[in-house]
Amino acid sequence: MALGLRVFSERTSNGEPILDDNNGEVLMHTQPAVSIVLGNRPSESPGTLFISSKQVIWLSDVDRSKGYAVDFVSISLHAVSRDPEAYPSPCIYTQIETGDDEEDEDEDEEQQQTLDWSSGISMIKEMRLVPSDSSHLETLFEVFCECAELNPEPMQGEDASNWNLSGNDVNLIGYSNGDHDLTHDVLQLHINDQRFEDAEEMEHESNKRNSHQ
């Protein structure tokens, strides 16, 4: 799965983004009249924000071929920003994981001047979403939180970080957690573990009780 921001242009005839229904993607929230600010680029508007169960999509209201999308798995952080010194309008501030931290974004920004709107967007590390009515910010923040939780990290084999611990990714049976000797542990269990004896006694007890009846 590609990290970072990408171009999104698949729209239905009524202007909604075409989602991956077959894989269970559903539209969670639509917010009209939202402008978008990518990195240090100028604000683009007007547009409509679509939040699906998988991704955040912004589509231009003017240019039907213009749109951006970013998967929730690429959104490292989101927040409500209200300080006019940081940005003139209250907005949802996001940081985007691009998958390539080595690239120098400023250099990329300079090259961008001569290229079209879609070039270099995969390197964008910050995105601001500015609703014309700032009273929607808290709602948007909560929708972002909800959707982020719907998109945990995909398992990456040995690289899977311990931070991704969920109920599902406990160790498989037969796989040890480190390099300790599983056979040894099982042996210990046979020799020292009193629990099995207790269980037997319980059984005797209940057998006795049954026989009295």
Add this chain to the structure above:
Amino acid sequence: MLFFSYFKEIVGREVVVELKNDLAIRGTLRSVDQYLNIKLENTRVVDQDKYPHMLSVRNCFIRGSVVRYVQLPPDGVDVELLHDATRREARGG
């Protein structure tokens, strides 16, 4: 689930969350979920000179997978308890 259970116990305490991109955010832990996604309130960026644009953010949601460290309140750490819990977790118990 050890860290999840532990972090739930320190909700309301002040922590510093350090991200893999070196950004460190101090704030009150508001909630944590099973993926260790973290919500912070009353946030302050630790290195404000380096990240001036983050000054404005009062509360934020941080994706669990981008967290490198969480600095805990010293009196919120029961070393013995964590030690035991870690052992139990390692045994799969």
